[in-house]
Each structure stands twice: as structure tokens, then as C-alpha cells.
Amino acid sequence: MNDAARKLAPLAKDQAEQHYREAPNNLEAEQALLGAILVNNDAYYRVSDFLKPVHLYEPLHRRIFEIAGEIIRMGKTANPVTVKTFLKADDKVGDLTVAQYLARLAAEAVSIINAEDYGRAIYDLALRRSLITIGEDMVNIAYDAPLDMPPQNQIEDAERRLFELAETGRYDGGFQSFNDAVALAIDMAGQAFERDGHLSGISTGIHSLDSKMGGLQRSDLIILAGRPGMGKTSLATNIAYNIAASYDPEVQPDGSFKAKNGGVVGFYSLEMSSEQLATRIISEQTEVSSSKIRRGEISEADFEKLVACSQMMQKVPLYIDQTGGISIAQLAARARRLKRQRGLDVLVVDYIQLMTGSKKSGENRVQEITEITTGLKALGKELNVPIIALSQLSRAVESREDKRPQLSDLRESGSIEQDADVVLFVFREEYYVKNLEPRDEFDPKYEEWKMQMEKVKGTADVIIAKQRHGPTGTVKLAFQSEFTRFSDLADPSFTQYEH
Template structure:
């Protein structure tokens, strides 16, 4: 009996310790980095491209880092003297006033050589805290089980937040400064200058179309509409294959790959199977009738062309999802997964009317289609890729 009580008490203590664990942080690393910046402002430029104020665990350190960054970007020198006037002098850190604390940081500063290592440590710990927050939210929502959030919706929401965290290190969004937007615009112009065809967007492989659109622009939703039998799918498959066939990866500083030309393509074929779509693409590339391919009514020369084309196409980064009646939430989740695992530069959806809305029954099909297109536009912005969505028009 006593052993059982002792085990229960031990389990209770372990459970209490588990619930009162401190979030991962390293105050000493934060202090060392801030001290290095106050002594030599060049340390700021070694970490500013990836380290933001929100990544600091200590609120005072966030404020100091933010003030130092603002001061340095204005062309001024960030020191203990220039920063102390912008911080509350009556506040205290233990027994030290704010000016005394800044002086202590500078006095115990590390060399600028170690600045990036400390910055990476702070950044990694911030990501771990974000992971803990997402995990806690998942547990709490699963326990509460709100009526308006079924399990599948919670899974998709968690996957979205994890994807955003993996892509940017943050999942809270927020405003972007105009300076950052201008820098991105200049980068885009530079990439267009270096890219084949001097296009700001991804080339469709159709020169007349590229000349009018400047290529497919990232985050754009392009709707390709027409009556049945007008060649929408044929045009979309040509564009998708052209982009994938032109894919030329370029390694980045962090070891990841980015498309220099062409791109990785995700194709949602809601009407045709993947085999039918592949047959259509092979037919268009070899100029052998798809009906002849299906019937086997081909010559030996045609067959050799098909084999040669299929061998070449095996290396093309074109991924097909043939799930019929897919919802916008499922489509978004699978697109995030594809980008995370394989990369993604363009999405094609064939076609909108074969998709479903949020999963809730809707009597108004027009409102549901509006919800789908709004979701596709939001997905394009989130993944930063162009989306080509086909749409069926009635003969009326």
C-alpha cells in the first residue's frame, strides 16, 4: 500500500515538473550578442538578415535589439549612450538601472566573430518556443473539441502553421516595411534581367503569352475559362510541362534549391486520371495521336518516339494529384506538403467546378465557387507561387 502511495506521489511530482518546465531560452547568449552589437555595430549586420526582435525571449532584450537596429539603419551609431535615452531610466534589472545594465552588456561583450553563432542559437531557441506554442494549442483545442472545428480542420490548421514556421521562422504574419518591399521589387527586377527571356515571372514556354503577361507572376491567380472542348486542359498541360521541363535549380546559401529557370509544378487533375494526363502530354510532345496510343495503333517508329519521350520526361519535376472532388482545404494542405518535400513553383487546378468548399454543405453553388477562388488566391500568396485555375463556362 505504501509503495503504491509513493509511486502515485512520485508520478504527481513528475507531472508537476513537466507542466512547469521553462520554455527553451538562453539569456546569456542574448546578453552576449547585444553586448557585441553595442561595442561594434558591424555585429548587427551579421545577424539582421535572419534574427528579428521577436526571437529574443527577454522583453527588454527585444527592445534593445529593436532600438539598436533602428539606430544603425538610420546611419547612426548604437552605443550604451545613444540607446539609454530611449529606454525607461527608472526601470531596473535586478539591482541595476537600465543605463547600468547596458554598460554591463558592453563590458562583458563577446567578439564580433562569435556574433552569428549566438544569433543562430537565439533563433533556433525561438523556433523551439514557437513549436511548443503550436503543440500546446493543438492539445488544448483537441481537449476542448469546439463544434466549429472538426479534427480534420484542426489537422489542416496545424499543418499550415507548421509550414509557415518552417518557411519563415514565424507564423504570426504582420506588417512589412516599405523598405523591405522595395528591396524585394529590386531583387525581382534583377532576377528578370538574368533569367532566360528577361521575364519577371515564370515562362509558360509560349512566347506570345509571355510577351503579354511577362510570365506567370508569383502569388497570382490566373483563371483560364472556356466552354467544354475548347482546349483549356490542353493549354494548361502544355504550360505545366513547359515550366517543369525548363526547370534549372540554383543552390542557395543555406543549402536549399531555388528555380533559376522553369520550376517544380503541382497539377491537380480532378477530371482525368494521372495516366490519361500523362498520355495527353506524351501525345503533344511526340505528335502521336492519343487515340492511337490508347488503341495501340502505332508504328515501330512512333513507339520509339514514345519510349524516348518517356525517358526524357522521367526527370521532369511535374507532380500530379488525381483526387476527384477535393476540397480547398485538402488541396491547400497537399500543396504545402509538396512545397516542403519537393519544392513548388507553380500550381495548376483542372478545374474549379470539380472542387468542393470548406466541407460544410452549401445550397448556393455560386457562393461556394467564390469561396474556392478566394481560397486559391490566399494559397498563392501563402506559398508565393502562381496558380492557374481552369474554369468551365456553360454554353449559355
């Protein structure tokens, strides 16, 4: 062998070893876990909340785990005899038939006490395999540099896949068995039964609105729209603060926290600064007018109220992002980060028209809004949180005799209306009646105007124009303009009616 060949030999050996590196797995742990389950079905419940068939490395083991799980969930006994009837009899595992292999697994079963440790080891190895796949994809795409996947898009895609992996233990989406879907639906009903007010969703803190909507439902896109001056930001701020203030965390078996009531709120304030938003909330909570706070026209008693309120508010899990003109991709990335670091139960975006899409759709505003609303809907599903997105209405409302908004008034309405699960309009007749005040108080119409003003003063309508899983209709609320606060009306007989 010449010198060159001698130098190349170890290199070729190293490359061969690298090329044939096996994905991380532990077949002995899988066998031990399956054996424990086949001997004592209680072992299944020790791992079933985090371990799924897809996490096992060996295809036959996946199938055994899946069949055993189905049998146990039906209230029957899973053992080598009952499981083998669902597997192909002529399949071989080395020299053993499937029936012999199942019997061997049961015979060599370890104690049920170790089942959870084996389950965790299998789960961790599955995560490592998924990380390897994501890493390989990142490297390959970065080398190929395809036109349809610029680096920024690749970062967003990798971040999304890593987030899904961290949240659910898998990133490939794919089909979910109907059994799992039914179990989730029953869990949701159970949570609604235990939650304050028996709501299936998160309470807005406004009872008349909750009774119509059942609270804010997970993964819903809720559009809150209105003309300027109607108070849509005030309503969104009220709801966001109510949810954050009633946050009651519950420790989960894995040590994480889940909201029993209320929740952690992320608020994207694209129009107002965080200080302005905080001033509004303080005004609403202390009943000190926000204009007086800004001008410093407050008494010592008022100031003490503000200080006490601010100390209480510091404990509230409400997080504000005041980046103007944020893109849907940036918003999604920050929301994922917030969920990982602090938790997230509700997201508020104020407002859609101040967001930007990608440069592709920059030529056409309607396409850009479509990209934004589709992105928000997808983000709500990915994070499993309701998203309240505020939207402007077109000026067409002002030119009509009846100023009550309709779905067709939504700016660039097609996509907003289509992607939304719920569309709410805020309408304050008081705003329009006030502008019709006759200049001369001796005018015969003045009394008529005064009566009309008394009728609508301090009230607001929240019109539910669209709701995928509930009725449409109108909810009447009280509105205190000096504190920008929405609340339930004192007389419940006026609160709501259906279309």
C-alpha cells in the first residue's frame, strides 16, 4: 500500500462510520415498556399522557403500543393473546413469530414502577431524532438556497417546527385519530364544567358577552371592528385586562402551568405606546379620567389610588409589544417566544391595517390583508389561543342613514370576513346623536334631541355579526366614556337580543 492510500484508509473508514450513523434509539427500553404494559395494563396510563405510538422507533413496537392502547381505552385487557389477533400472524421477528415475540416481551417484563422512566427515555430519543431531521433539513435548504425559501423564511419555518416539537413532541402535523379528537372534546367539556361561569372558552369578564359567545374559544380568530371613536381599542383593552387580572394558574403533572381561570395575555399595540395603553387601563380601574391623569389635574386621594392600582397591576400577566408596522412573520415569532417563556392564553392585535405582509404582496393591499388574516388564523391554531384582532371599517358607514355596521363594511372585507370565526362590531349611537345637537337650545327639535340623547347615553352595542359556533345578535353594554370602560348594564333585561 502506497503512502497516499495509507493516509486515505482511515479517512474512508471515518466517512463510512459517519455515513452509517444510526438514529438515536433504545430498542431494549421499548421492549421493557411494552412487556410491562402487556403484564399490567396500568403501566399504559403512566405513559399515555406524553408517549404516542409515533415516538417508538421500531415499526412493530409502534403497532403493538397503538393496539394495546386502543384495547385498554375500550376497558378490555391487553395481553399477548388479545394483542396478537390484530397483528399479521405470518410476520417474523428474527426467528420468532409475532405471537412468540409478544410472549417473550411479557415473560421478560420489568416492574411497572420503571414504566414511566422507560417511557421518558423513549420520548427523549424521539425528540432527538426529530431534532436531527429538522437540523438536516435546515442544512440542506441553506446549501440549496431555493428561490422560494429565502433565509428569512427558512428561519421562520425552522422556528415554527422547533416550537411545535417543544409544545407537542412532534412537528409534522399530519392526521390525528378520531379517538384523540373525541378525548380532547370531552376534556374541553370537563374544563368548562369546572371553570367559573361554566364557559367552554376564556371569560372576557363581561357576562352578557360571555353568555352569547361562551367565552373566547381556543384557536379562534375574533375580529373586533368599528369606526374611529366607537371604542374598539377600549373594549379590547378591557377584555385583555379582565382576563389577565383573573389569571389563576394550575400546576400540571409535568411541572408546567395551565390557566384554570383567566390567562396570560399578549397585546400588540401598533397604534398606541405602552404608556398610553397603561394610562387607559389605570383610568378604567381607578375611575380617574385619563385626560386628567395626562394633564396632572388630580387630587392627592386620586394619586394614592393610582399608586395602589399600579402596584396591583405589576403582578398581572399582561405583556405589551408596541412595535409599529410589525409583519405577520415577526408577530408570530414573538408570540411563540412569549408562549415558551411566560405562557400565552390570549393574543390581542390593535389593529390589522397597521400590520405589514411580506414584500411579495406589497403591490396589492387586499392581497396583503389576506396574507395577514390567514397568518393570524394559522397562528391561533398553532398556539391554540384565541386571537382578538381589531379592524377598521370603511367610510361607507358614515354616508348611510343607519350607521349600524354590516359585514360588507369591513375594509378589504373578503379575507377578514372569511378567515374570522367571530366578527364583533362596536357601535355607540350616542357618538352620532351627540353630533346632531341643535345649536339653539330653544329650537323645537332640541327637546326631541335631548330625549333621544337620554335614551342612548352611556350605552354601547356589541353586534355579533358572525359566529361559527353560536348565534348572532346584539349585546347591549354600559360605556363610561371618561374612563373608557365597558361593563354589563345594571338592568339585565336590556342586555341582549338575537337577530
